[in-house]
Amino acid sequence: MDILPPKTKEALLARVEALGGLTLAHIAKDFNLSVPADLRQSKGWVGELMEKALGADAGCLAKPDFRQLGIELKTLPVDNNGRVIESTYVSVVPLLNHWGLQWHQSEVYGKLAKILWLPIEADPAISLPQRRVGCGFLWSPNTVQEAILRQDWQELMDMVALGELEQISAKIGTYLQIRPKGANGKSLRWGVSASGEKILTLPRGFYLRRLFTQSLLDKYQFL
DNA sequence: CATTGATCATAA
DNA sequence: TTATGATCAATG
Numbered sequence: 001m002d003i004l005p006p007k008t009k010e011a012l013l014a015r016v017e018a019l020g021g022l023t024l025a026h027i028a029k030d031f032n033l034s035v036p037a038d039l040r041q042s043k044g045w046v047g048e049l050m051e052k053a054l055g056a057d058a059g060c061l062a063k064p065d066f067r068q069l070g071i072e073l074k075t076l077p078v079d080n081n082g083r084v085i086e087s088t089y090v091s092v093v094p095l096l097n098h099w100g101l102q103w104h105q106s107e108v109y110g111k112l113a114k115i116l117w118l119p120i121e122a123d124p125a126i127s128l129p130q131r132r133v134g135c136g137f138l139w140s141p142n143t144v145q146e147a148i149l150r151q152d153w154q155e156l157m158d159m160v161a162l163g164e165l166e167q168i169s170a171k172i173g174t175y176l177q178i179r180p181k182g183a184n185g186k187s188l189r190w191g192v193s194a195s196g197e198k199i200l201t202l203p204r205g206f207y208l209r210r211l212f213t214q215s216l217l218d219k220y221q222f223l
Numbered sequence: 224c225a226t227t228g229a230t231c232a233t234a235a
Numbered sequence: 236t237t238a239t240g241a242t243c244a245a246t247g
Contacts, residue, residue: 043231044240051240075241087226089241122242170227177227181238184230189237202229203237210226 003055009069009138015054016118016136024120025129027053035129046120047075050133054116064111071138072111076213077122078134082221084214085122090206093178095191096198098161103150106157108176108206112149114140119217137220145175152176153206163194165201175212181205 006012019027024046028035031052036042050056056065056073065073077085091107103109119134141149152173159168170177180202182188188200 039231039242041231042240043242044233047240048233077242086242089239092238180228180230182230183232185228187236205238 003052005055005057005066005068007068009071012054012066012069012071012116013136013138016116019050019053019118019133020135022133023129024049024131024133027133028129038128046077046122046131047073050075050118050120064114066116070114072113072115074115074117076117076119076134076217078119078217080121080123080125082217084210084217087177087179087210088208088213089181090176090208092181093156093160093204093206095160095165095189095201095204098157101157103153106153108149108153112141114138117213117216117220135220139216139220148174149176156206160191163192163196165191165193165199165204168204170207173209175209177207177209178204179207 006015025035027049031049033049036045039045051065051073054066054073057067064070074088076088079085090111094101094107116136116138118136121131121134123131152175156168156173156176156178159165159172168178170179172178182203185202187203189203190198191201193199
């Protein structure tokens, strides 16, 4: 059972609304999928299930998930107190061939420009099959948010370009941060050192900090 | 106990 | 092999 991609934003939001309140077991059953016991060896399972349920069509491509609509889908794990549990992966950090890259041409901007946030119950006290989908909402950065995201991106990409990879830690950045993003500590990519030589280094990704996505969720709940 | 750094599965 | 989907688990 394959769901076709929604043709309009309204059609997408209608599907999101229909998902709200359903358990993961319920949705998985509709696709003849079994629910893993836990996420330890299936970390992306919930996100992939939501892609199926909503008809995301970007597959493994450098997205957005809904290509025709330019909308990126992100699940937002939330505990029983409405607290966002995890940071949100955005995209890989280009370690090479990034000279002259501008904010508005970056993958980060492309994905953050329009996001469908889909809160998912993720309290450890609730078993995976019993967890429910919350109320999804569309978000685009406002002027202030974009300015801060852009500053973060620029500061971090400047460090990448200057070969300061070893000095990049997850502590840098107000909303955005860079953290390792690989299969394990042995996966390596080519980057550039401070002296301009090509070096092997960990693959990294841009992530949105938990407190930032928490603020988005809080604002939505308030409205 | 929150965050950083490390890791798991899968598709193309 | 690299990018997608993320969460796990060590650390301070």
